[in-house]
Amino acid sequence: xxxxxxxxxxxxxxxxxxxYSRHTIRAYRNDLTDLVTFAEALGETDAATLDLETLxxxxxxxxxxxxxxxxxxxxxxSARSFTxxxxxxxxxxxxxxxxxxxPRAGRRLPRVLTRTQIDAILERLHTSAxxxxxxxxxxxxxxxxxxAAAVRVSELVGLDLTDVDPSARTIRVxxxxxxxxxxxxxxxxxxxxxEYLHLGRPALVTEQTGSALFVGTRGGRLGTRAVYELVxxxxxxxxxxxxxxxxxxRHTAATHLLDGGADLRIVQELLGHASLATTQLYTxxxxxxxxxxYRLAHPRA
Numbered sequence: 001x002x003x004x005x006x007x008x009x010x011x012x013x014x015x016x017x018x019x020y021s022r023h024t025i026r027a028y029r030n031d032l033t034d035l036v037t038f039a040e041a042l043g044e045t046d047a048a049t050l051d052l053e054t055l056x057x058x059x060x061x062x063x064x065x066x067x068x069x070x071x072x073x074x075x076x077x078s079a080r081s082f083t084x085x086x087x088x089x090x091x092x093x094x095x096x097x098x099x100x101x102x103p104r105a106g107r108r109l110p111r112v113l114t115r116t117q118i119d120a121i122l123e124r125l126h127t128s129a130x131x132x133x134x135x136x137x138x139x140x141x142x143x144x145x146x147x148a149a150a151v152r153v154s155e156l157v158g159l160d161l162t163d164v165d166p167s168a169r170t171i172r173v174x175x176x177x178x179x180x181x182x183x184x185x186x187x188x189x190x191x192x193x194x195e196y197l198h199l200g201r202p203a204l205v206t207e208q209t210g211s212a213l214f215v216g217t218r219g220g221r222l223g224t225r226a227v228y229e230l231v232x233x234x235x236x237x238x239x240x241x242x243x244x245x246x247x248x249x250r251h252t253a254a255t256h257l258l259d260g261g262a263d264l265r266i267v268q269e270l271l272g273h274a275s276l277a278t279t280q281l282y283t284x285x286x287x288x289x290x291x292x293x294y295r296l297a298h299p300r301a
Contacts, residue, residue, distance in 0.1 A: 113248065125139060150253035
């Protein structure tokens with residue numbers, strides 16, 4: 001079902017079956033119409049594929065626009081009620097709104113790790129994988145690729161063996177709106193993937209594995225929840241605002257690219273954004289980091 005049609009059906013139920021007031025329904029309609037417009041700009045038109053990353057990015061954009069905390073709270077409530085309905089009606093397989101939270105006041109920018117923090121995390125994982133433990137080799141490859149390619153967690157767990165080109169150091173990703181793109185990755189990620197494929201994956205595969213690149217502990221395709229738990233565990237002791245999930249690494253990679261002088265449109269293509277306006281979120285992050293560095297370093301700041 002298309003997102004806009006799902007919103008209409010949901011609002012009709014609120015009116016005819018639950019007896020919500022006109023004022024409440026109007027507020028829900030305004031919030032959800034804005035969400036649909038945002039999602040469609042990303043190429044996401046199917047209600048079944050609405051995910052947590054889109055919901056969080058939608059809220060971040062709203063918080064950047066300076067919306068009041070009460071308005072943001074209402075938007076969270078509207079979105080969570082809608083996604084719960086999608087799951088209850090069988091339109092969506094899961095409810096992405098369960099993990100949605102209102103952005104805290106004063107913490108409006110996406111979480112971005114420093115290069116030192118990223119290096120420390122990856123070095124720790126390298127140490128854990130040094131003895132050849134299959135799970136540790138997989139975890140290292142997962143985090144290296146999340147940061148190197150700035151992919152969404154759904155894109156990462158959806159990768160098959162045939163999507164990886166080791167010689168070209170690229171992966172073929174199926175993004176939102178079923179749009180395919182080819183994303184490069186660097187030498188460290190290439191080494192981690194190679195070691196995982198030769199030493200880690202063979203020990204994890206079972207008859208049910210199929211062509212999945214990343215394999216879970218039970219032999220099936222690695223799930224998004226496992227990746228969320230992995231990243232949250234690695235980021236647990238690192239101070240900073242924003243969610244401590246895989247999207248933090250995507251935000252970090254995009255910001256580091258812009259900090260390094262990458263063209264905004266190249267970053268847009270890398271991230272798979274349909275709209276340049278979505279990518280411009282990261283320019284705000286880079287500007288904020290610049291201001292903070294100036295404040296800390298300049299004697300007359």
